[in-house]
Structures are given as structure tokens and as C-alpha cells.
Amino acid sequence: MLASFDADVFWEALTSSPYWKGALLALELTLVSLAAACVIGFFLALGRSSRFRWVRALVFFYNWIFRATPTLLQLLFIWNALPQLWPVFAESWFKPFLAAFIALALNEAAYMSEIIRAGLLSVDPGQELAGRALGMTRPRILRRIILPQAVRIIIPPTGNEFITLLKLTSLAFVISLHELLTAAQVRAASDFRYPEAYSAALVYYLAIVSVLMVVQAQLEKRFTWSSVGRRRRVAVPAVAHDAR
Amino acid sequence: MNDVVLRAEDVHKSYDGLEVLRGVSMEVGRGEVKVIIGPSGSGKSTLLRCLALLEPVDSGGVYLEADPLSGLREKQLAAHRSEVGMVFQRFNLFQNMTALANVMCGLVEVRRLKKREARERALEFLDRVGLRDKADNYPEELSGGQQQRVAIARALVMRPKAMLFDEPTSALDVELVREVLDVMEGLARDGMTMVVVSHELRFAHHVASSILMMDEGKVIEEAPPDRFFSSPSHERTKRFLALVE
Numbered sequence: 001m002l003a004s005f006d007a008d009v010f011w012e013a014l015t016s017s018p019y020w021k022g023a024l025l026a027l028e029l030t031l032v033s034l035a036a037a038c039v040i041g042f043f044l045a046l047g048r049s050s051r052f053r054w055v056r057a058l059v060f061f062y063n064w065i066f067r068a069t070p071t072l073l074q075l076l077f078i079w080n081a082l083p084q085l086w087p088v089f090a091e092s093w094f095k096p097f098l099a100a101f102i103a104l105a106l107n108e109a110a111y112m113s114e115i116i117r118a119g120l121l122s123v124d125p126g127q128e129l130a131g132r133a134l135g136m137t138r139p140r141i142l143r144r145i146i147l148p149q150a151v152r153i154i155i156p157p158t159g160n161e162f163i164t165l166l167k168l169t170s171l172a173f174v175i176s177l178h179e180l181l182t183a184a185q186v187r188a189a190s191d192f193r194y195p196e197a198y199s200a201a202l203v204y205y206l207a208i209v210s211v212l213m214v215v216q217a218q219l220e221k222r223f224t225w226s227s228v229g230r231r232r233r234v235a236v237p238a239v240a241h242d243a244r
Numbered sequence: 245m246n247d248v249v250l251r252a253e254d255v256h257k258s259y260d261g262l263e264v265l266r267g268v269s270m271e272v273g274r275g276e277v278k279v280i281i282g283p284s285g286s287g288k289s290t291l292l293r294c295l296a297l298l299e300p301v302d303s304g305g306v307y308l309e310a311d312p313l314s315g316l317r318e319k320q321l322a323a324h325r326s327e328v329g330m331v332f333q334r335f336n337l338f339q340n341m342t343a344l345a346n347v348m349c350g351l352v353e354v355r356r357l358k359k360r361e362a363r364e365r366a367l368e369f370l371d372r373v374g375l376r377d378k379a380d381n382y383p384e385e386l387s388g389g390q391q392q393r394v395a396i397a398r399a400l401v402m403r404p405k406a407m408l409f410d411e412p413t414s415a416l417d418v419e420l421v422r423e424v425l426d427v428m429e430g431l432a433r434d435g436m437t438m439v440v441v442s443h444e445l446r447f448a449h450h451v452a453s454s455i456l457m458m459d460e461g462k463v464i465e466e467a468p469p470d471r472f473f474s475s476p477s478h479e480r481t482k483r484f485l486a487l488v489e
Contacts, residue, residue, distance in 0.1 A: 130336035130395075133296055134350040134402065135326025137319065144353060148340040225340050225382045 009193050013184075013200040022183035023204040026169040029100055029179065034112075034165055036105035038158070041112030048117050059113070066110035072171050075103040079175040100172040108165055115157045119150035152223040159216040163209055180204055247274040248310065249437045250328070250406045255294055255304035257287075264290045266461035267304070272406065275435040279448040282458035283484060288441045291458070292410050295439060296330040297321050309405065326354045329399030329407040333415050335391040337383040343370060343394045344379040350402045369397040373427050389420030393427055406437040413444060443488055449473060457481045 013019060047059040066074070079099040083090035123146050131141035170181035180201050188197035251271035257264050264287045272278045280288050293299040294306055297313055305314045313324055337346050347366035351357040357365070370376045373393040383391050392412055399407060409428065413421040425447050432438060432451040442448065448455055448469060455472040457465040457480070465478045476482050 124336075124339075126332060126334055126336040127338060129298065130330075130332065130338065132298055132322070133325055133328075133330035133332075134398070135322050135324075135354040136350070137322050140353050144349070145338050145340065223340075226384060 005195050005199075006193065009191075010196040010199055013187050013193075013197055014203060016183075016187070018178070018183040018186065019180065019200055019204065022178060022180035022201075023208065025097070025177070026166060026179045026204075027208055029097065029104065029169045029172065029177075030162060030166045033101055033104035033108055033169075034158075034162055036101070037108035037112045037161075037165075038116070040105065040109035041116050044109060044113030045117040045120060048113065063110045063113060066107050071103070071107050071168055072174065074107055075100065075171055075175060078103045096172065096175045096177040099175055100169065100177050104165060104168060107168075108161060111161060112158070115154055115161070116150070118157075119152075119154035120146060122153045123149045148223065152220070152225075155216060155219050155223065159212065162212055166205065166208060248272070249274050249276075249308070250295055250439065251307040251310075252291065252295060253305045253307065255291070255306065256302045257290055257294060257299065258302055264461055265294070265301075268458075268461070268463055269304075270456060270463055270466070272437055272439055273453075274437055276453040277432045277436075277438045277440065277451050278454055278456060279452040280439065280441045280456045280458055281443060281445075281448070281484070281488075282456075286458040287461040288458050289410050292330075292408050292439065292441055295406075296328050296408050297325045298330070322354075326350060326402050327405050329402060329404035331392070331395050331399055331407065331409045331412050333411040335383070335388070335395045335415070337391050337395055337398070339383055342380050342382055343375060343386065343390075346383070346394055347398045347401050350398065355402070366397075366401055369401040370394070372400070373397045374423075387420060388416045389423045392416065392424045396424075396427055396431075400431075406439065407431065409438065409440040409442065411441050411443070413442065445473070445485075445488060457484065459484075 044059050044062060047055045050056055050059075079096070082099075083094065088094075127145050127149065128141055131145050132138075136144070169179050172179055173181045173185065176182075184197050184201035187200075188194045248271045253269050255265050255268045266287075268287070268291055270278070270291075280291070282288050290299065294301050297306065301314050305312050307313065308324060308327060313321070316324070337343075338349060341349065344363065344366055347369055348359070348362040351362035351365060352359060355362075367376060367379060370379055373396055375390060375393055375397070378386060378390060378394070383394070386394065396407075396412075412428070413424050416424065421444070425444060428438070428440070428447070429451055440448075440452075450469075452469050454466055454468050456463050457472075457476075457478065459480050465472070465476060465481050467476070472481075473485070476485060
């Protein structure tokens with residue numbers, strides 16, 4: 001038996017309100033950051049193949065900045081340095097959640113842009129050609145033909161990104177956002193029951209990721225173009241950057 | 245025949261300094277079928293893409309029913325493209341749509357028809373290529389021949405003024421070629437104006453109003469099938485025919 005693992009303490013921590021509120025906050029932050037990152041990343045991806053050199057240079061610069069520097073540093077920069085640079089950010093509306101959202105969304109957008117770009121490039125150019133031959137305009141071709149097909153390729157690595165982001169939300173601990181890790185730290189510090197306090201947090205992370213995996217499988221099925229619904233395996237290069 | 249549907253006039257086209265079309269003129273009258281043959285790299289596909297308004301020409305002009313189309317802006321060009329049907333070597337069916345949705349796509353997205361009306365018309369055209377029962381299948385579930393027939397229906401449903409075929413059977417298994425050629429012959433019989441790049445010489449002999457031989461970016465010979473095959477005037481044509489047959 002474990003020397004000192006008190007199941008009651010564990011259960012009490014697991015069901016306490018700071019934990020589930022923290023987990024909810026982590027999930028919310030992940031979802032809104034990822035959603036914003038997808039939108040920004042989409043335009044960054046389009047910018048990468050722009051006719052204009054300066055647009056391409058801008059996207060390159062953006063991706064360089066946000067991928068080459070630690071996420072924690074970006075978070076601290078936005079929370080601590082931004083208010084000193086621009087007084088508007090020193091006002092009370094600038095809350096930890098907003099700061100974390102901005103930092104994570106901007107950071108994640110750099111990664112998503114590469115994923116989305118790869119997805120767009122994976123679609124056979126013949127698809128666009130056929131759309132043009134029908135008389136469709138480019139935005140319409142993008143929306144109706146290219147994007148749906150690219151999404152198929154984009155989903156699996158985006159699942160990875162979701163998981164990475166979820167874990168990155170724990171960084172917001174340093175800017176006093178009361179997310180899941182904060183809850184665990186506070187709980188542990190109160191009575192030094194580290195195993196119980198940390199295990200309870202683990203359970204929440206595992207639960208969220210498990211739900212994600214189910215949702216992802218459903219989404220992948222939804223974007224498989226076959227009436228019999230059989231799974232078509234597409235080799236997707238893994239994106240490894242968990243050590244951000 | 246006076247009624248010219250599609251005309252290319254002294255078309256020049258280069259890619260990265262390589263001149264692919266070097267002054268091509270041709271026209272196709274209403275109800276005519278022109279078959280273009282020639283070695284690879286002779287500019288057949290490029291000419292077809294210029295006629296389909298998918299590629300801007302460097303100089304010269306493309307005319308649809310006497311309207312000049314070169315120099316138009318992208319948006320106007322898109323509208324005109326819907327008046328010319330194009331069928332590709334590799335079918336290029338939209339992979340994310342069923343056969344029916346493929347055929348409906350142009351009606352809904354370009355012609356702005358109501359879904360219900362588009363559906364009815366699309367089914368009618370799927371029927372015409374003998375694939376009504378495959379309406380709900382996705383392209384990857386269809387054979388190459390079936391995919392190409394859906395692609396033909398997708399172009400036809402727009403009621404184009406002319407149909408262009410870019411080697412429509414060369415990506416198909418031998419036993420699937422016939423079903424596609426049958427559909428094309430049916431179209432020709434119904435009076436569709438067509439330009440076909442193909443090396444199916446028997447098909448050409450059978451349905452072509454005239455056959456054009458292209459080489460090195462030029463049309464070097466044009467003649468009705470009988471004369472073209474029995475007494476080609478150009479040395480290059482003779483050599484090419486000897487190789488293909």
C-alpha cells in the first residue's frame with residue numbers, strides 16, 4: 001500500500017469547487033484561444049502564399065517571433081510589460097484571463113498557420129481548377145471546395161494543439177489566473193497533501209483530453225467523404241513541440 | 245457554317261519564358277466537333293485552357309460568340325467560364341461532394357438556383373450519363389469511367405455554349421474508355437459544340453467535323469477526318485499518325 005495516500009482527501013479535493021472551476025476555466029481558455037488561433041492562423045496561412053512580398057515577410061516575422069520565444073515569457077510580457085508600455089492595459093478591464101487569452105491565441109496562431117497551410121496545400125490543385133472552370137469565384141472555391149477538404153488534414157494536428165494548449169493554460173498560474181494548477185497548488189499548500197492534491201488535478205486533465213479524443217474521432221468521421229462512412233487513413237506528419 | 249461559337253486568334257502563350265503557344269488560330273462553329281491531336285508538349289492542353297478562359301493569353305484573342313474575352317477582369321471572366329464546359333483528364337470531381345452535389349455545385353454556387361431546382365436538374369443530367377443510381381456516392385466510390393461521366397454531367401448541366409475535353413479518356417482503364425466515348429458521341433449527335441483533345445483516332449474519325457494537328461505550339465494541319473487520315477499533307481502528321489496507330 002501507498003504510505004500516505006488518503007482517498008478521502010483526494011476525493012474531497014476532486015469535488016471541491018476550486019478544482020472544477022479551475023478545470024472549467026482551463027477548458028474555456030483553451031477553447032477560445034484555439035478558436036481565435038484558428039482564425040488568425042487561417043489568415044496567416046493565406047498571407048504566406050500572398051502575391052505581395054511584404055505580406056509574406058510579415059507572416060514570416062510573426063511566426064518567427066512567436067515560435068522562437070518561450071510561451072511563458074510571452075505571457076509575462078503581455079501581463080507585466082504591456083501595461084508599462086501602454087497605460088490602457090494598466091486599467092482594470094485588463095484581467096488575467098484576457099491576458100492569458102491574448103498570449104495563448106497569438107502564440108498558438110503561429111503554429112496553427114503552419115498546420116492550416118499544410119492542409120490547404122494538401123488539396124489537389126485540380127480541385128480549384130475545376131471550380132474555376134465552372135465559373136466559381138476564388139472565395140467560393142476556397143469555402144466550398146478547398147477548406148472542407150483541408151479540414152480533413154487539419155483536424156488531427158489540431159487535436160495535438162488542443163492538448164498542448166490545455167497544458168499551457170497552467171502557465172497562467174504565474175499571472176494569478178485561478179485555473180486548475182492554481183487550485184492544486186493552493187490545495188497542496190494548505191495541508192501539504194501533495195499526492196492527493198496533484199492527483200486530483202491529473203484526473204481533470206485526463207478527463208478533458210479523453211472527451212477531446214472522442215470529439216476528434218467524430219469530427220474526423222464527419223469529414224471523411226464516403227457514404228459508407230468507412231475511415232480513410234491519411235498520413236499526417238506529427239508536430240512535436242511540447243517543450244515550448 | 246457561319247455561326248462561330250469559340251474562336252482563338254493568333255494566340256501566344258509562354259510559361260517562364262518558354263513559348264508554348266506560338267500563334268494559334270482556330271475556330272469551332274455551332275454543332276461542330278473539333279478534335280485536336282499532337283505530340284505531348286505541342287500545346288494542346290494549353291490551347292484548351294486558353295479557350296476555357298482558365299489561362300490569360302499573352303497576345304492574340306479568344307472570342308466567345310464574337311465577344312472578345314481577353315483582357316476581361318477576373319470577375320467577368322468567371323461569369324464567362326460558366327458558359328464553356330470543361331472536362332479534365334483526371335476528372336477533378338470535388339472530393340468532398342457526392343456525385344449529385346458535384347453536378348449541383350455550379351447551379352447553386354454560380355447560377356444561384358434554389359437547392360430544390362438544382363437538385364432536379366442535376367438528377368436529370370446524371371440520368372443522361374446513366375448514373376442516376378450513383379447520385380449519393382462520393383467520387384472515391386466510383387470507377388474512373390463513372391467519375392468522368394459525372395464530370396461531363398457537371399459541365400453539361402450549366403448548358404454551356406461549347407464543351408472542351410482535355411484527354412478525357414487517357415487516365416482510364418481500357419475497358420472504361422468506351423462508356424465515356426459513348427456519352428461524348430451522344431453529345432455530338434445532339435449537336436453539342438465540342439473541342440476535344442484526344443488520341444482516340446477511331447472516335448475522331450467517327451464524330452469529328454475536322455481534325456487539327458498541333459506541333460510545337462502551332463496548328464500545322466486541319467482537315468476533315470477522311471482527308472486527314474487518308475492523305476495528310478504534312479510530313480509531321482504522317483509520322484505522328486504512324487506512331488499512334
